[in-house]
Amino acid sequence: MIEFKNVSKLYDNNVKALSEVNISIESGEFVFLVGPSGAGKSTFIKMLIKETEPTVGEIVVAGKKLNTVTRKQIPYYRRKIGMVFQDFRLIPTLNVYENVAFAMRVVEAQPKEIRKRVPMVLSLVGLSHKYKMFPNELSGGEQQRVALARAIVNNPSVLICDEPTGNLDPETANEIMELLEDINRAGTTILMATHAKDIVNNMKKRVIAIEKGSIARDTARGMYEDEN
Numbered sequence: 447m448i449e450f451k452n453v454s455k456l457y458d459n460n461v462k463a464l465s466e467v468n469i470s471i472e473s474g475e476f477v478f479l480v481g482p483s484g485a486g487k488s489t490f491i492k493m494l495i496k497e498t499e500p501t502v503g504e505i506v507v508a509g510k511k512l513n514t515v516t517r518k519q520i521p522y523y524r525r526k527i528g529m530v531f532q533d534f535r536l537i538p539t540l541n542v543y544e545n546v547a548f549a550m551r552v553v554e555a556q557p558k559e560i561r562k563r564v565p566m567v568l569s570l571v572g573l574s575h576k577y578k579m580f581p582n583e584l585s586g587g588e589q590q591r592v593a594l595a596r597a598i599v600n601n602p603s604v605l606i607c608d609e610p611t612g613n614l615d616p617e618t619a620n621e622i623m624e625l626l627e628d629i630n631r632a633g634t635t636i637l638m639a640t641h642a643k644d645i646v647n648n649m650k651k652r653v654i655a656i657e658k659g660s661i662a663r664d665t666a667r668g669m670y671e672d673e674n
C-alpha cells in the first residue's frame with residue numbers, strides 16, 4: 447500500500463531530513479510514526495501527499511509511483527488518500543456540510559452522490575446535528591471530526607494524519623483515536639505521525655520510530671519508546 451524505497455530528502459538549505467528510508471506498509475495496517483522533534487516525520491508525510499519530493503529514491507502509494515504523478519494529477523491522487531493535520535485546516539467561510547462537500551466537489555463528484563455521502567460521513571463522526579455551523583463555532587474536537595469526515599468522504603484507501611490530536615485535550619484526543627480505529631476497521635490503511643506517547647502505548651499498533659532522518663525502530667504492537 448505504501449512503499450518507500452531508499453528515500454532520502456535534502457532540503458534546499460542542505461538539511462538532510464530523511465536518509466535512505468525503506469518502509470513497506472500493507473493494506474489495512476494502522477501505523478504510528480514517532481520520533482523527536484525534527485526527526486523527519488512531517489517530511490515523510492509531506493512526501494506521501496506529494497507536498498514535497500524526495501531527492502533520491504522512490505515512493506509508491508496504492509500502486510502509484512509518486513514521481514509519475516504530475517502537478518495537474520495531484521488533486522486526483524489525493525482523492526485516494528485522506529489527510530488530517532494538527533491545525534484542522536477547515537475553510538472558515540464554509541459551514542460544516544460545505545467543508546465536507548467541498549472535498550467531493552474538487553474531484554467532480556456528482557451532486558447526487560454528494561447529497562448522499564456528506565450526511566453519511568457527518569453521522570459517522572457524530573456531527574449530523576451541527577452541519578450548519580461554521581468552524582469558529584465548533585470546539586477543537588468537533589473541528590477535527592469535521593476534518594476527519596472531509597478526509598474520508600471520498601473513500602480513500604489510505605488516511606495520513608500528522609499530529610491529529612496535537613491541539614486536543616486527552617479525552618477529546620481519545621475520541622478521535624476511537625474514530626480512527628473505526629475507520630481502520632472498515633478497511634482504510636492509517637499512518638499517523640505523533641508525539642502522543644500515551645496514545646501510542648495504549649493502541650498497541652505498529653510503531654515506526656524515526657531519529658535524525660533514519661528508521662531507528664519498526665515494531666509490531668510497539669511502544670513509543672524502546673523498552674531498554
Ligand SMILES: Nc1ncnc2c1ncn2[C@@H]1O[C@H](COP(=O)(O)OP(=O)(O)OP(=O)(O)O)[C@@H](O)[C@H]1O
Nearest residue numbers: 457458459461463482483484485486487488489490
Ligand atoms: N521546508 C523546509 N526547508 C528546510 N528544512 C526543512 C523544511 N522542513 C523541514 N525542514 C528540516 O528538516 C528536518 C525534519 O523536519 P520535520 O518537519 O520533518 O520534522 P518532524 O519530525 O515532523 O518534527 P516535529 O515533531 O517538530 O513536527 C528538520 O531539521 C527541519 O528543520
Ligand SMILES: [Mg+2]
Nearest residue numbers: 487488489608
Ligand atoms: Mg512535524
